Amino acid sequence: MKSPPKNPVNLVDHGFMDARWKLLDIAAFLDRLERNNAEDDYRVRSLYAALEQLGKRGAQRTENALLVWSDTTTEPIPAAHTKGASGAWEAGDSAGEQAKGGSA
Amino acid sequence: MKYIEPHAHMVSRTTDDYERIALAGCVALCEPAFWAGYDRSSEQGFYDYFSLLTGFEPARAATFGIQHYSWMCINPKEAEDIKLAEAVIDLIPPFLDKPTVLGIGEIGLNKNSKNELIILEKHIQLAADHDQLILVHTPHLEDKLKGTRIIVDAIKNHPKIDPSRVIIDHVEEHTIATVLDAGMWAGMTLYPESKVTPNRAIDMIENYGDETIWMNSACDWGVSDPLAVPKTAQVMRQRGHDPARIHKVVFENPVTFMSQCPKFKVD
Secondary structure: OOOOOOOOOOHHHHHHHHHHHHHHHHHHHHHHHHHOOOOOOHHHHHHHHHHHHHOOOOOOHHHHHHHHOOOOOOOOEOOOOOOOOOOOOHHHOHHHHHHOOOOO | OOEEEOOOOHHHOOHHHHHHHHHOOEEEEEEEOOOOOOOOOOHHHHHHHHHHHHOHHHHHHHOOOOEEEEEEOOOHHHOOOHHHHHHHHHHHHHHHOOOOEEEEEEEEOOOOEHHHHHHHHHHHHHHHHHOOEEEEEOOOHHHHHHHHHHHHHHHHOOOOOOHHHEEEOOOOOOOHHHHHHOOOEEEEEEOOOOOEOHHHHHHHHHHHOOOOEEEEOOOOOOOOOOOHHHHHHHHHHHOOOOHHHHHHHHHHHHHHHHOOOOOOOOO
């Protein structure tokens, strides 16, 4: 059951400046990568793929961006060789595989 | 504002942090066993850690009027070594009789490996054998979706586990429905960089309801904020939520879930 606020506020007033600076920071990050020829990375490609989700309607942008970055396989891996996570699923990087000459 | 911090790793925090959260209104705090930032070399290291969680930390918290509870397990980051993990699991039963231990946690998966799953299933069996609550850690970032699905299935497949006695922590927008639809509780972790922000947590409350959900800081040795819960309560106020709902999410809901263990009492 949904639970909206009892006394709704103007959400644009509440969140616009916060969203504005965050968007500018992303823009600046992408400019920085481009200026320094640092874009050839599966994480950067996944970021552009996630950004595409922001232009779509349906109020599922957050979930869809998270799905872009997610491992979509279902079986456990044979063994864990690291403890960390990078934030994007490298094996799902089809653009990177094509760039490396891998099969689509 | 009175609140409960249902997931914090105070072993990694200073005594000043206890004072800060007490000043913010924290009356009870729960500390699941976790990865301390390094792999322990033997089961004896875990025994010492469990002793700290059930002795030193409750005493340190009590200094500031905070009740301290804990959960026992070997975390999934150290579960790849099956032999060590089984030896640690054998250490746990006597600790379940301690007056401040609420259950088994934070168990789960990290990289979604076969050995991690074997140890998760052993912990689930341990909880079933000793009629314990379960607190689950879900994997980070790109591994979360897959791991959450495997974990939920493993718990659902156990005939003796009541899903309403399980909380799946660190949910995000792409995993919360899987957890709630399975009849389990959902925990949202408020982190400055990963997991969720205050506004995203509030969005999930608005979209999925406030019935079987809680928020925690999961403050530890990484980038995290022990005051994340009261700060999120403040954002709820700014977004027009009434005090009764805020109290429900930050106090009543943790009490409802953890009171399923008769040892949990809060004033």
